Amino acid sequence: MRSLLAGLLTAATLSAPALPAAASATGAPATALTPAAVDAYLRDALAATGLPGASVVVTHDGEVVHAAGYGTDSEGRPITADTPMRVASVSKSFTAAAVMTLVERGRIRLDEPVAAQLPGFRMADPRASRVTVRQLLDQTSGLSDTTADINALEEETTLAGYTARLSGARLRADPGTRWEYCNVNYDLAARLVEVAGGQDFGAYLRDHVFGPLGMKSSAVSDQVVRPADGYNSVYGLWLPRPELPSFLNGSGSGGVITTAADMGKWLVAQTGDGRPLVKKQSLETMHTPSAVHPYAMGWGVEETGQLVHSGNLFTYTAVEAISPRTGYGFAVMTNSAALQDDTYTIMLGLTALSEGRTPEPLGGERRLYEGVLAAIALLAAGLGLLGTLRARRWAARRSGAPRWRVALRLLPALLPAVVLATYPDWTSFLMNGRTVTWAQLTYFAAPLSITLLVAALAGAAATVARLLAVSRRDPGTADPAIRDHADVSGLA
Known part of the structure; x- marks a missing residue:
């Protein structure tokens, strides 16, 4: 296939x-x-x-x-x-x-x-x-x-x-x-x-x-x-x-x-x-x-x-x-x-x-694959929005934590941005070194490219909002009730 x-x-x-x-x-x-x-x-x-x-x-x-x-x-x-x-x-x-x-x-x-x-x-x-x-x-x-x-x-x-x-x-x-x-x-x-x-x-x-x-x-x-x-x-x-x-x-x-x-x-x-x-x-x-x-x-x-x-x-x-x-x-x-x-x-x-054989049935693989990519894009956008809206709660839970630990918790949301930044490179690697440009990836690969862009922007938005919330918050005034509450809705 x-x-x-x-x-x-x-x-x-x-x-x-x-x-x-x-x-x-x-x-x-x-x-x-x-x-x-x-x-x-x-x-x-x-x-x-x-x-x-x-x-x-x-x-x-x-x-x-x-x-x-x-x-x-x-x-x-x-x-x-x-x-x-x-x-x-x-x-x-x-x-x-x-x-x-x-x-x-x-x-x-x-x-x-x-x-x-x-x-x-x-x-x-x-x-x-x-x-x-x-x-x-x-x-x-x-x-x-x-x-x-x-x-x-x-x-x-x-x-x-x-x-x-x-x-x-x-x-x-x-x-x-x-x-x-x-x-x-x-x-x-x-x-x-x-x-x-x-x-x-x-x-x-x-x-x-x-x-x-x-x-x-x-x-x-x-x-x-x-x-x-x-x-x-x-x-x-x-x-x-x-x-x-x-x-x-x-x-x-x-x-x-x-x-x-x-x-x-x-x-x-x-x-x-x-x-x-x-x-x-x-x-x-x-x-x-x-x-x-x-x-x-x-x-x-x-x-x-x-x-x-x-x-x-x-x-x-x-x-x-x-x-x-x-x-x-x-x-x-x-x-x-x-x-x-x-x-x-x-x-x-x-x-x-x-050759007198029955052909393999043709299906809607294109619609299926692109539908999955659309669903991933919507999910990423939704998680990015939630992560942005709940940035203050995220920062409160990490009040007083070492900076290196806060930074580690921010990294997963930036992973899609890293994947997007290296998109032509890893695509070229998968193609055994054949040159691929950004312009080319906006054509037949448009659904994949758009999904990666949405995920990268969503992760970046949540990361920026969390950084701003951390920088504005006084570590000594964290509300224990908020700090100890498990925020399962935002980006990890």
Whole structure:
């Protein structure tokens, strides 16, 4: 279940892929998946999850089984198979494909150092000269959010400037020895495509990836294809919000904007059917994981053999999957982001249907989690108010006590403030060092962020009121009846 802390693992700028998960081995589908069955499942899924909208495509053996949209966008328009959606880190598989087209043309050498092929790429670490293109694509380069200034990188508006800013960064590990998900890998790969292909990255994708596949409504710039604003869930309510500005236009790590109809053409090509984009051998290379980790080139490889990659921006969530065993492909895209990632769950349900299994029931986890957070926020606010109103009684009970003991009794109420102050830090720690900013935490994680803020303010208010009451009270005039009365209503 991808929720709460699991959701935090997709919070930073652009999300990590779905990683291998245990699943039972199954054979070919018992019966063909029909458009009616897909449509019925999706309508039930949106009703159960409460998503404001989604677009979905299912492919099989070179054909589109079903492509459709559900719900509405932030401007009230019905979502269709042609509605533009940001797909975030799903973009990585497109960037890998662009690289492979240049590998086939002899313009990029997959197993030779990037530094020898990309002018302007230098780092403050001699090991960087050994990083190969393959290691960028399978995320074993040693690049890490912990050793590069991600915030500074995202201030850049060109891939050339982005690459130049890496001059002061270092690697976290020797190339090829450690897997770590880092968007820098794919933005460097996009810059390499520009240099080797002689075109702007967006133009290269248009001419050599989107164009050959007939993906006429896809781009890596919202100046070319403009998606509507998406939504965040705040205590169960969907609120439309503009996308948080970041290095999106031209980004190889997460800039792609596309539609369900176009994703159908992409999935058909990735399963080796339909119009070929690259040779079969290149497809196999892209889909083969490294020896270090079950991550291939823009695809996570699950234990069942299904290839999956998910993506999460601030108001958009997406997942793509292809099954070499069954020939099915799936893409689920939503114009929303929340603590619960329902796109992945819906994709698993479609996978189950394609294998003749019954999907796991979809529920209201998002509403449950956010309802619990709302209850905690209300409780914290109530306790803070009581603690403030009864500050004089609290001070009277501790009249004459040593200052260190009074200070110790004040500390618990300040704990939420400490948690809030270190919020991006411990979130980043839970995400294995991926950079998370305050601005990002106000988007999909808004319910958790608001709850922490309310608890911190409540605790701080009670603490200040108690400090003032202690400072104003004459220790020698304490009323024993009040001092000895157990104040169970205030904050401990």
